[in-house]
Amino acid sequence: MPEIQSEWKRTFGIIWTGQFLSLISSSLVNFAIIIWLSIETGSAEVLAYAAIAALLPQSIIGLFVGVYVDRWDRRKTMIFADSFIAFCTLIIALLFHFGNVAYWLIYVLLAFRSAGSAFHMPAMQAAIPMLTPKSELLRVAGINQIIQSISNIAGPALGALAIGLMDIAYVMYIDIIGAVFAIVSLLLVKIPHPSPTIPTSKGFGQLTSEIRLGVRAITSNSGIAFLFLFSTLATFCIMPIAVLFPLMTLEHFSGDAFQMSIVEANWGIGMLIGGSVLGIFKLKTNRVTLINSSYVIMGLAFAISGILPNWAFWIFACLTALSGIAGAIYNACFTSIIQQNIDPFLLGRVFSMFFSITLLPALIGLLATGFLADTIGINITFIILGIAVVMIGIWSFFNKEMLTLGHQSELPETESNTTVYNS
Template sequence: MLQYSWKRTFSIIWIGQFLSLVSTSAVNFAIIIWLSLETGSAEVLAYSAIAALLPQAVIGPFAGVYIDRWDRKKVMIFADAFVAFCTLVMAISFYLGNESLLLIYVLLSLRSVGSAFHMPAMQAAIPMLAPENQLLRIAGINQMIQSVSSIAGPALGALAIGLFRIGDVLWLDIIGAIIAISSLLFVHIPDPKKDNVQKSSFHQVWTDIGIGWNEIMSRKGLAWLFTYSVIATFCIMPLAVIFPLLTLNHFGGGKWEMSVIEIVWGVGMVIGGGILGIFKPSVPKVILVNSMHIILGIALALSGYISANMFYLFVGLTAVGGVAASIYNAAFTTILQEEISADKLGRVFSMYFSIVVIPSIVGLLFTGFIADSIGINLTFMILGLSIVLVGLFSFFTPALMKIGQKK
């Protein structure tokens, strides 16, 4: 009976999240196209990425404290509602004829605030809904859902931005949020037992943040896992931002080629999620994490190395990168869900998102300068090879390799 119960709950959540993710992906891609075609500037794309990441990084640790204290279902509902309201305000502003970059930055920042609560709450709720031996499979299915949305989203976004104004396209995000909220109303998400629950004073909030930090740093394996992830993300983030410019400037593409690259990346992620969701590999998860760093780094480095007339090879490398990213994300998430107690997961996930994002923002500040100084292609090669080194060093870190071993 419990088997059918948790599967039914996940099915309802997945349907709502899928439709919401498709609409969000469409809006995000439409904004990227709009910025790329309007400005063609690596700096503008970098600043938009910073606007989308900085609020989440700053408030993330504080959000995690309250996620572990509050009803996680309500946190997700209110986070979605907040994002929808902010998007509605921005859409109205665009209707009034104000389509400035500043408004785009504000929109991305406000959406980031909602994500700071929604994403960790969702990840922290999963272990409360499913058996531990199913977590990797669920992570794989989650990756598939995100991947399919990243296929349909760019296609829908490219179509929408071609037919409608940017203000009209924002309505897709509002509709998606309504669907996600509606699906959550039909499920029950239990909360873990909370030990030593105290009033949320300023001192207690900092104490709880310290608990989340200690959960990471007190275990050498997890500390190394976080460290390598921070370094890899520091390299990946600038490349993710200038990906559209590689398609536009180096390969001479346009809207169609940008859509193809986004869709192929999503196809790769579907394949990666499918491998985990269907076959449930017996390979230790830490080996999956390290190996995917190496594969992703090679794919990115080669993307910068190949000549401009090899667009189809670029498409293939993008698909390989999508597979690697999907498997990495699922394996990394499952390691945390298995290693950290459920009542502290909200704080740990929020702490992780902040730890990994803040250094990336520093890298993004120099994205425009680096891309203009040494070229987009060389930037891809240098940072891609750096990610390969992260994967190689990970295999030679004993504490990291011991993660998941039975004591």
């Protein structure tokens, strides 16, 4: 058993070292593109179109790509996805390098990158239970939050520095280097593939049948179904607020670009703290209770932010960090519950469906940002949506099926859950 324990940790460390470097470089490049578009156009509309291009493909194709993620070797899926994303970035870099940049081409290539991510993210989440003992899933999810948080904090700062030191074309190459590290790390290990629990065949009829199996995996367990429902409702309220954070800083608190960066950094720092707590300490608390509490904390932080007077920027910044802590705990607990309670062979489609469901509210938030800000005011929007999130959290506490699900923290280990093969 000690050898198995050290083996999965070593494999996990190799994979996530590459993924960490890839996440940092992608975050850097994404922020650099935002800065470039802001400087070149000064248009919020252009930024919104770029964001939609980066989200819409994941949301649409994510509804069915999970079937193929479950069929295919998950390590190879991640390698091909990373390679495809890097290839799209290379084309963007060449367009910048030769000065043939049209905004619509950037939108198209961002959309292609998004399509690659639609395969990569569910494959990565579905691979974790094949490497990690079930008793460690929550801690591993916390470590993932740490990695993502550091990327969220460092990426924008490094992106701003990079675009100040070099041409945007050369900044794009940084993302390609990060992808190479991710691919090499995956080539150094092997990820066990779960044995199919259902027959697979080609054809549209079989595809829709397998999609229905993914839906049934969610709906057949009432606790999981309610977990998805409440998460979707909360995300629908949270995403418009996330889009409005920069305008809240600029307009309500009369801030500037520096204060905007403070708010972004505080959110990342909060997520880093939340992920660190889960990654370092093996919490025994009911995970659904943690999720419901996170809803309440985030909702209160948003609502109080809307009530604050315009001189209370630093209180707003602290509340943003508190929201980040709650968000990290929610993400880690939700992910570990799904990984522990869904058949490993169905995890790819379940995660891809979830990513699609949660991205749709983000698109609505992007499209509704101007309307909300102009009609009812940014601070009133924070208050209304914050109260809605609080009510969702309180409502969730009365759902016994979900609370029972959160108690299932110690399940027996399986061979597929701890065995790792190396090449």
